[in-house]
Amino acid sequence: MELGTGSHAQVVALVPAHNEEAALPAALDSLWQQTRRPDRVIVIADNCTDRTVDVARAAGAEVFETVANTHKKAGGLNQALAVLLELLAPHDRVLVMDADGALAPGFVETALRELADETVGAVGGIFWGEPGHGLVGELQRNEYARYARDIDRKHGRAMVLTGTATLHRVDVLTAVAAARGRTLPGPAGWVYDTTALTEDNEITLAIKSLGYRCVSPADCWVVTEVMPTWRDLWRQRLRWQRGAIENLRAYGLNRVTLPYAVQQLGMGIGVIAMWCFVLLTVLTAGAGYTFRPLWLVVGLIFVAERIVTVRRRGTRAVVLAAVMVVEWAYDLFLQGVLLRSVWDSIRRAEARWHHVSAPVS
16 A cells, blocks of 8 residues: 655555445546546455455455454544554645445545645545435435435534545644543544444544534535335434434533533434324323314324425435425434433443345345
């Protein structure tokens, strides 16, 4: 892994991959199609038993194979970055991208422009769900569309640097590694905390703790996988939610983590409010039906909000939102994930990593 030197800021793309021979070509093609192409594209092949290495090389990428890695994605990135950061200049950039995603053509160019601001530590993507997988896929795409809208309304201020694609500053990554074991959680010298369940959420907290901002511009979108089954979705979200809780526990309550703690509290209040609504509905129905115009208006406002927030996705998304009861059931599903995550965190139950590989055509 050799890199040239000079004043020109290099962009090196790292693509962690575990058995991703089916999805990898689309991810690499999206890198080659960038308006500002990366100077190097390196696939981090982690314990692969399929043709990931061959597919990567055939597509023109370099390959870094992990050695005895037991720490999943974070461990693979740490092994590659331990070599790479020694070869890069502080002003260079590192793009970390999932092997099952596809970047917008202007992603790198836009992210580089954002990183010209010295207060910005990293630029994350805004993810959109891939097509397919029936109702469970459609619900996830609506959810992602609302998340993207929320970020846009916050002028690109990112709560989490998505693991699907984030452009980092080398000097910031080096500072994170230097702070591990001292002012930041995690093993000393590593960029990513291998004890964290969600490396993207944790690295966001780390970068913000060093005083930098994290942003997600509207033009930095990326198409990512959606979970194909309810079981897969449950496992994915359980890891995400449990990881967020564990990260807050590791960092403690401070100026950086306060908004995240408030968010978790708000979600908990939402669970209580939802079930109070269900209970009130049952009690009201049992007492006999009485038409209340006020509650009709309130209900219509809720429906309108669901429709407006996904209207950019088209007719199918709007119809699904208008039905209301389907997305309401989806919200109950996510609340179940939250409750299980809290319970598992209290019990200190062992958390499990869940990986879904795309089928090879």
